[in-house]
Amino acid sequence: MKIVSIVGARPQLVKLAPIASAFAETEHHHVIVHTGQHYDADMSDVFFSGLGIPQPDVHLGIGSGTHGAQTGRILGALDPVFEAEQPDWVLVYGDTNSTLAGALSAVKMHLPVAHLEAGLRSFNRRMPEEHNRVLTDHAADLLLAPTEEAMRHLATEGLARRSALVGDVMVDVCLQVRDAVVAAGDPPAGLPEGVDARTPYLLATLHRAENTDDPERLAALLDALAALPVPVALLAHPRLVARAAQHGLELERGAIRVGRPLPYAQMVAAVLGSTGVVTDSGGLQKEAYLLDRPCTTLRPETEWTETLADGWNHLVADPREIGVEAWTRIATRPAPDATRGTPYGDGRAARRVVEVLVERHPGKERR
Structure with missing residues (x-):
């Protein structure tokens, strides 16, 4: 199975780290495409070196711009990449312009799309991130939700059959790095x-x-x-x-x-x-x-x-x-006395993502 991950901004690179690690433990072919939406070294390069992410297989070098211009440039640049790779899944992350462009380019080419961190809602339609996440969820074939609340949002929008609760991959990397920092x-x-x-x-x-x-x-x-x-x-x-x-x-x-x-x-x-x-x-x-x-x-x-x-x-x-x-x-308030719950999962979300992608692998069929 071949999976193409589309990333472009700092939060997506953090989410990519445990996903790339989980795929590295399998025989699946994982291709990383960096759109270059974040091109500052502080927002991009340090995450590949610091989190042990493999260097991108493709770097589009899109750079900054208005939301429409940036999204359009990413769309145009992804078409030949997808044409060449013909992946079994296109995996998009979060709520950026790279997320929406990756989903739109893939569905136009009849390639199955999975959205990681699906179902989040702020209900603030002035936020560009809200537009991106809602449009991506409704375009995608598989919605990988981080929480029960996200699953409820997806069900309310009629997307329950496409949804799967996997937990939050950010927990995977945050807890792992926390333990290393504390140990040092x-x-x-x-x-x-x-x-x-x-x-x-x-x-x-x-x-x-x-x-x-x-x-x-x-x-x-x-x-x-x-x-x-x-x-x-x-x-x-x-x-x-x-x-x-x-x-x-x-x-x-x-x-x-x-x-x-x-x-x-x-x-x-x-x-x-x-x-x-x-x-x-x-x-x-x-x-x-x-x-x-x-x-x-x-x-x-x-x-x-x-x-x-x-x-x-x-x-x-x-x-x-x-x-x-x-x-x-x-x-400046102190931390609460109350014990935190674990609504975001147990730190094994990335492995579940791989399992769900395999379980719902569409094969050679295209919509």
Whole structure:
């Protein structure tokens, strides 16, 4: 069986790591196609070296652009790849433009598509990620869901027969890396200058369009981070850096200390060393939860609703609306006393993905 994985952005590379490892234990032929949607070395190259992912078999080098232009370029570049490879499955990951383009290109060529991390919903139609995940789910032949809640969403949309609960592959890699970091016992590396790992700090990321494109909103969020009473290690996504410069906003001020995005193992170590996380990233919300750190999410909703249980994750759409005292209390709160559940699986999701792909292998038939 031949499987082509389509990846292009940082979160997809993390998900790819356990999948590539699981395929390496089999005789199946796994082809990796990197679209180049994330082309910055901090957002791409370090994940191949740091997580032991095989180098891509194909690199499309698409680069940045508007959503429509980027998606269109990926679509056009994938057609000849699929024509040459003729895979039994095209495996797409998550909710990026690479995800949607990979699914659309494959279905137009009558190639079976499996969507990893299917069924997530924010119900916020202003998010490009929401469009991508909904359209991909309805185009795909096999929906690999990470949670029971995702399965319920798919059933509500009439997609139950195409769905399979496999667990979350992010758990596989997060727990594995956590154990290695703890065993090594080294302090977090790569933190911004001015952040001392021996004293309390918050780890922060900010990159979503709804938080960075509006200069007034971005300024307010940066003001809120800057006003916190502990150092804030802001790992600045290229989008944040570009938008801040475009809007004439200074990133490093008050409590904020600016650093670069970290390789995955260093990110896990930085979360473990922190007293909490402030983010708008879906992946980092979940990683904070898995690593027993309280998270404050700068959005009005989350796809990962399980993280909200017992106060592990707290949604704050606009810190201005709750006032400085309430914002400070929420962002700097200690970890809950409650024990976390295991809604995202047991760390063996990647093996289940391979098993389900084999079980539902469509053979030579095409739709």
